[in-house]
Amino acid sequence: MDLRRDSNVPLYRQLADGLANEIRRGRLLPGTLLPGARGLAVEFGVTRKVVSAALDELCAQGWMTSEPRRGTFVATGLPLHGFAQAEIEQHQLAARVTDAVVTAGPSLRLDDGLPDPRLSPLDALSQAYRDAVSRLARQGLGYGDPRGDSALRDVLSNFVNQARGLVSTPDRVLLTRGSQMALFLTSRTLVPDGAFVAVENPGYESAWNAFSLAGAQIVHVDVDDEGMSIAHLKECLNQRKISAVYTTPHHQYPTTVSLSRDRRVELLKLARDHDFVIIEDDYDSEFYYSTCPPLPLCAADEFERVVYIGSFSKLLAPGVRLGYLMAKEAVVERAARVRSALDRLGDPALERAVAYLIEDGELQRHSRKARKVYAKRRDAFIQGLARDVALARWFQFSEPQTGLAVWVRARSSVDMTAWSARARGLGLDFVPGDRHVNGGTPVAAFRAGYASLNPAELERALRLLAESAPV
Helix, strand or coil: CCCCCCCCCCHHHHHHHHHHHHHHCCCCCCCCECCCHHHHHHHHCCCHHHHHHHHHHHHHHCCEEEECCCEEEECCCCCCCCHHHHHHHHHHHHHHHHHHHHHCCCCEECCCCCCCCCCCCHHHHHHHHHHHHHHHHHCCCCCCCCCCCHHHHHHHHHHHHHHHCCCCCHHHEEEECCHHHHHHHHHHHHCCCCCEEEEEECCCHHHHHHHHHCCCEEEEEEEECCEECHHHHHHHHHHCCEEEEEECCCCCCCCCCCCCHHHHHHHHHHHHHHCCEEEEECCCCCCECCCCCCCCHHHHHCCCCEEEEEECCCCCCCCCCCEEEECCHHHHHHHHHHHHHHCCCCCHHHHHHHHHHHHCCHHHHHHHHHHHHHHHHHHHHHHHHHHCHHHHHHEECCCCCECCEEEEEECCCCCHHHHHHHHHHHCEECCEHHHHCHHHCCCCEEEEECCCCCHHHHHHHHHHHHHCCCC
């Protein structure tokens, strides 16, 4: 086992991962007594402190057990039969999933703002998932809490408190199969049948569909360079009773603008004065490129009138259907009752696996690494747009300080649907902006996701976009 001193992975993690691999391959059998910390330190050329940290990590993960005055043993009861082959199949499956996501549809796609699954820690997730299945199997794998796995609710609560300035507890967390389920449950829980929900326009059509399916009526509120128009929202409030307002204040979908500070204050005041709930969708807040990202509305409200919704799909991969809603305890309890009628519980193994990734810092390390990669891809894309004479003639944009996409606006009237069709014929797919507007009104803009394409792919996408431009 070789330990790399020049790696970003700490030595104790490298040692722990290496020993775990030896167990999985059957080279270290259940019940095997390991040499003492001094002997291991000499064998691997590290300090005893590194060895102790690695053994503590393996004990915490269930690979080993420590017995006072006897030493550290490989844990018994591990599912070793056929384990090496199962690991190979897991890696092959992860590769097939990645390839399917990247190569589906046209050869290149400026998508909605998806992450690059090639960067995702799928191997770590696969290992954590196996660990979770093993541990949960020993507990019986029965029906659990409809709010989700208690371990993930606990670590997630701490995670968002530190990362996003919230004041959450595990009892304020409900895990869901993606943010779409969280939106539906929130609407079914807090919005009476036939009541009105105000949404941003342009905005997130999938959210509109979730509210409509839950029985709500949709009110569309204009968006400008400061986010949702509070003046227009006030007009709507004067015309009808609105039960909830759905917003993406961190960076508005699809335009990427942030809700201004003054409008944040006004929106929270309106919620109190007009007795409505704010549904805050913080859909990819992990990816910010400024030094001080704005805090969520929920951080100022402390769950009095704000329901906070997030997802792991942008942090891990779109196929990882794991989201959450956070609200005051009474709301979570009601939402859990609604959820149990649809789905008695989520995916306990996946939830526990993600908890492991957060606990050992794997998810945080991936987030930091991916943020740097995506910042470079953002720069490459917007610089390419500005540098290409044909594209610079047609388009303008604002540099996004967060998220995984750019809202590209045409300088003059142009048929983006026809442009999209020409580009698709050349092997480039993008969605015209009218997809995000109520009624499909033609919009001379489109949302361009840059994160899922590497620099060479971005360069080719820009070339195809220019080649398909109107003559």
